[in-house]
Amino acid sequence: MSGPTHLDDVLYPDIEPYDTGMLLVGDGHRMYWEQCGNPDGKPVVFLHGGPGSGASAWHRRFFDPQRYRIVLLDQRGCGRSTPHASEPNADLRHNTTWHLVADLELLRKNLGIDRWQVFGGSWGSALALAYAQAHPSVVTEIVLRGIFTLRRHELEWFYEGGASALFPDVWEDFVAQVPVLERSRMIEAYHRRLRDPDPAVHVPAAVAWSRWEAETISLLPDDDYVAHAVEPDHAVAFSRIENHYFLHGGWFREGQLIERAASLRGIPAVIVQGRYDICTPMMTAWELHRAWPEAEFVVVPDAGHAASEPGIARALRAATDRFAATDRFAASERFAASER
Numbered sequence: 001m002s003g004p005t006h007l008d009d010v011l012y013p014d015i016e017p018y019d020t021g022m023l024l025v026g027d028g029h030r031m032y033w034e035q036c037g038n039p040d041g042k043p044v045v046f047l048h049g050g051p052g053s054g055a056s057a058w059h060r061r062f063f064d065p066q067r068y069r070i071v072l073l074d075q076r077g078c079g080r081s082t083p084h085a086s087e088p089n090a091d092l093r094h095n096t097t098w099h100l101v102a103d104l105e106l107l108r109k110n111l112g113i114d115r116w117q118v119f120g121g122s123w124g125s126a127l128a129l130a131y132a133q134a135h136p137s138v139v140t141e142i143v144l145r146g147i148f149t150l151r152r153h154e155l156e157w158f159y160e161g162g163a164s165a166l167f168p169d170v171w172e173d174f175v176a177q178v179p180v181l182e183r184s185r186m187i188e189a190y191h192r193r194l195r196d197p198d199p200a201v202h203v204p205a206a207v208a209w210s211r212w213e214a215e216t217i218s219l220l221p222d223d224d225y226v227a228h229a230v231e232p233d234h235a236v237a238f239s240r241i242e243n244h245y246f247l248h249g250g251w252f253r254e255g256q257l258i259e260r261a262a263s264l265r266g267i268p269a270v271i272v273q274g275r276y277d278i279c280t281p282m283m284t285a286w287e288l289h290r291a292w293p294e295a296e297f298v299v300v301p302d303a304g305h306a307a308s309e310p311g312i313a314r315a316l317r318a319a320t321d322r323f324a325a326t327d328r329f330a331a332s333e334r335f336a337a338s339e340r
Helices: 005-009 057-062 097-110 123-134 152-159 168-175 186-194 199-214 223-229 232-247 282-291 310-325 330-339
Strands: 019-026 029-037 042-047 068-073 116-121 139-145 269-274 296-300
Touching (some): 005 310, 019 097, 042 057, 057 068, 116 123, 139 310, 186 199
Parallel strands (some): 042 116, 139 269
């Protein structure tokens, strides 16, 4: 999926990877990764959302390709990683936050990177926080968007009825998959349907789950994003992985990521949050900001949750540009000069 056309006015031009691979991460999983930009530049790793959405080509565009060595990956079970969670007998036992944190460390070491910037939005913000709190010494800066920490009230807001106050029409389609007597625990009810081996059960459930998020993710409708989100193979993997993580609270102790924010105070950081984010409301970003006041806090007044919204995209690029400008990779400057 390519980003909306307006991103051409905000982000860097499209680029292609100079290196790709599949990393054996254990438990039968192979993780897709790619590198683009400047091989001698400042390393940055992009952590996609979901969990389960996979990385897209337009995600490369948040970073100056002359100054950054850009690493993207598809987390376990989604995108180009295998086995794919859309497969009939998909096993998610070895797909947890802490498996992903370990995968990132394995990838960093295999690519020969000493330290890197960590960039993540939505679920990617939770994974970025978990990774940085586990391995602060290898993180140069952190850029976060649409803060999500999987606390119970965050999940209940979006998946148990809170957000229906703003999107009752879309919510009606979401709950239609579940009998009335099961609607008091929607995440659990969806879990049973998404794990059902019958495609006649799990595919419609997956499409409904994915559509609910896709239609509420941005301040204004994004028909292209919705069309991508409800493509059956993508929707099944995305919804199964998301639901699996949400059912287990991300394997975090309640409030863990915000409680441990003080451990990140020595790392330069930017938090970008859309004022009208319905998916991950600003309450969580605000609580993280209060616990971590050293991080710059940017509220985009005319945006929801999506990284593709112009104000959010602009703020994210400004953050990566600023961190690139303070970098001391002389090789990046030589690379830039050779391209001119």
